[in-house]
Amino acid sequence: MFINIDLIIAYGGIQKKYRKGDLIFSEGDQCRYYFQIVEGSVKMFNINSEGREFTQGIFASGESFGEPPLFINLPYPASSEATSNTTVIRLPKENFLTLLDEYPKLKNKILQLLSHRVYNKSVVTKMIINSSPETRVLSFLDYYKLKYGILGNKNLISLTRQQIADHIGLRVETVIRVLLRLKAKGKVEIRNRKLYY
DSSP states (O other), X not given: OOSOHHHHHHTTOXXXXXXXXXXXXOTTOOOOEEEEEEESEEEEEEEOTTSOEEEEEEEEXXXXXXXXXXXXXOOOSSEEEESSSEEEEEEEHHHHHHHHHHOHHHHHHHHHHHHHHHHHHHHHHHHHHHOOHHHHHHHHHHHHHHHTTOOSSSOEEOOOHHHHHHXXXXXXXXXXXXXXXXXXXXSOEEETTEEEO
């Protein structure tokens, strides 16, 4: 866990269960809590005026999400949704800030986390605006493996084609065509509809 659950509970944290598809917060909501996933997964996303979704991030057990507005008193810039049956522990903003004041090492961990996310967002943005679809897909797969510490070649990528498309701003049909080209070049494998890279 990023922050020990017992410590979060000691500061007033409460666990809450969400079913797959439940919204945790919506874009524009005022930020009132620190959220950390006990089990399950959560995505943060935006939907444009044409109804297309862009995934800002996917977070798994032990990870926190939605922290930046806690520090700048602004509303959420994206919505969050449980992508599986998920348990989240949430801690009121004021209690979270007190916790960080009383545990400076945790404050440093949060600073490192936010710095990594800003850096990764810059990498992903550069990838999206400067690359061909094939380069976008390969760059995203490299980023995904790096984020989750996946080493070596031809490892299972536990994302659907739609999730990949939502991350990199492409249509799912384009991602499917790109993956078939990459398969023909020997850069990816597709076995039983599963992607390996």
